[in-house]
Amino acid sequence: MATNVQLYVPDVRVVVFKTIGRQTVDGQTPVSQRVLDTNRTIDLTPWLGEGGRLCVSKSVREPAGGWSLTVPDKPYAQGNSFESMYGLIEPMDFIEIRMRHNLPGASTGNPTKPPILMRGFVSGISRNEAMGNDGKPMRTVTINGQDLGKLWQIMQIKYMPGYVVGENYLSSFRLFERFGLGFKTSMTASEFITEVVKSIMNPFLSSLMPPNSPNPTAFNLDVSVANGVVDVGGAQNQQGTIHGLLSYFGDVGAWNELYIESREDGEYVVYRPNPLRDINGNVIQPDSLNLTPIDIDAKDVIALNVSRGDENVSNYYWTRAPRFELVDNIVSQQFAIGADPESVDLGHYTNSAAQFYGVRMLETETQQGGNDVTTMSSGQPAAQQATRSASMMNWINNRRAIVVASNKDNVLLERGTARIRANETVKPGSYVRIVRGSFSSTFYVVGVDLDFIPYQGLFQTLTLERGDGFIKRVTAGAGVQSPANAEKSGLANG
Structure with missing residues (x-):
């Protein structure tokens, strides 16, 4: 009897772009010719072998996503010169991570290039050396960093005696002139977010990237919040990070979401109403997106852990x-x-x-x-x-x-995690429907952690909220329609 075995060929690619073109150690002492100049690229994909690992984490609730890459310490060759990755990569170098849980003949996006997963900056590099149990040396290099959300965390405004930290950001935006009054006393929330991104964040990103860089030098905007007016005068006295400023005046949390998303055509600042639904499946805010759930079949679910409780009950x-x-x-x-x-x-x-x-x-x-x-x-x-x-x-x-x-219905809603075979279409801020037989549950995905272990697999762990599985259970019919039977119907191992 022939057995059909589904083969998965994960396609993961990681490329580093040099933004730090180091010429000297301290402004005077020159560096070796081995040190790479700006806009040079290092394709780390061939380094993703045994002993390596890639982890990427992103959430709509956090200012920035993060990533960590561990590769064998194989020398990088430049002519007759060799150097460890540890000696070539520096903090604030740029990185691009692409991923597709590729199937033979898959046609997701560009067949020659996987979809973009994350762009970001290097934050730290470490070299790890140890002796293995077999007496052989083991050397790895670990590189970690954040996506472009790192920028609105490191850009800060602080008012100190006789000095304003970050005044170069303020002076690029008339609204925040230290002694000015702004050009009008109120702006819509969407206008406020747009102006801050265009007048403060974009010039900073542009100045950071090398000339003729193939990577994004400005943020695009995906702003869909239709309601709310911001007090411009109040914004002029706000201290903290740019992300904190935007979150505070953008009513982020209870009503809106604010995050940065990597897309094929660039980096997007997303400012939108929370796309939450009530227990009947209707969007709560009329100007929020009505997102279509992405189906995940039970065969792609490795582990599912959900729970309910009264800790989030309010009355x-x-x-x-x-x-x-x-x-x-x-x-x-x-x-x-x-x-x-x-x-x-x-x-x-x-x-x-x-x-x-x-x-x-x-x-x-x-x-x-x-x-x-x-x-x-x-x-x-x-x-x-x-x-x-x-x-x-x-x-x-x-x-x-x-x-x-x-x-008001939090006691009914499920939350938890699902570990699945990686699916490049599932991103933070989307809905998924986990299908088990003829029974399904829909969840809002607030975070996604990707884990790639060469020769083992490519997986995602989804952080889930507002699941309707319990609601469907208590409203399901009896007999074959009962949830316990419905979950098993159509499953080979049911």
Whole structure:
């Protein structure tokens, strides 16, 4: 009896581009001719052999992704000269990682080049030497770094006595002039993100890359947040990293996502509403993306670990707008919420009943205003103040409603991890549907960890949230439709 065996041929490629063109050690002492100049490339793919390993991690909840590459310490030849990778690669050299869990005859993207997985910068290099159990020497080089999210973490603004750290960033953006007032008092959230990227981040990236670099020298933008206004005046006094600045004023976390994604045509700053769904499968925010789940068959799942619990249950919701609390009577209006207590207190709602879970408060803050807010300053004419006050109350109520819809059913939703055969189409910020027989569960993927071990396999570990498996179980029919039977139907080992 013939047995069909599916062969997988993982296609992983790693290339380093020199951005550090070292000519001297200290500005005077020249270096050897072995040291590579800028824009020289080192293809590390042939080094991915026995004893090597590639790990790549990315999450929509983190400022930057990370990667680590371990390769055998095989010398790099330049004519008659040889050198270890340890002596050629420096921090802030550029790296490009491509991956495809290739199948014979696969046609995913460019057949001669795997899809892009991550671009980034080197952060550290180490050389490891030891004697093996067989008495033979073992030498490896480990290179690690981050994706381009590293840049908005190292770019910081600090106000010190008589000096502003990062003032070169500020002066490139009129909004943040040290003594200026900006060109208008408010901007939409999307305009704010766009201006910071174009006026602060892009010049920094461009100055970092060598002339005629084949790699991205500017960030592209994928901005889809349609609501929210930012107080420009407030932004001028904010300290910290550029990512912290954008996250704070971008309402990132409870309402929006902000991350950098590597795509074929460049690096993208993604700013979008959280694409979360309620227990009926409907998107919670009307301007968020309705993402199509990527199907993962049970045969590609190596391990699946999911759980539910009451640790994220909330039943009392409060949303503040601190930027308005000193210029309006917002707090007084909020405490007059008694006319609609069910929008705040969900202690009687089935999935967050105080009878079972006690009183659990979830407090959030929005740094933005409604779309029709034109100023967040005090001292406005009475009519304008009243109009803005009503707008802000509507904004706060809407923000709170989104938080309620996103969290009121947490006790039903699953979270956990899935280790699968690597699939280049699965990325952080996507939905996956894990199919087992005639039963399936849908999850939101917030993070992906890739693990490539030469001659063993190419795997991904997905960090999953908001799974609907339990909901489908308790609503499934009886008999052959029961979940235990449905999971096994159609499976050879069922």
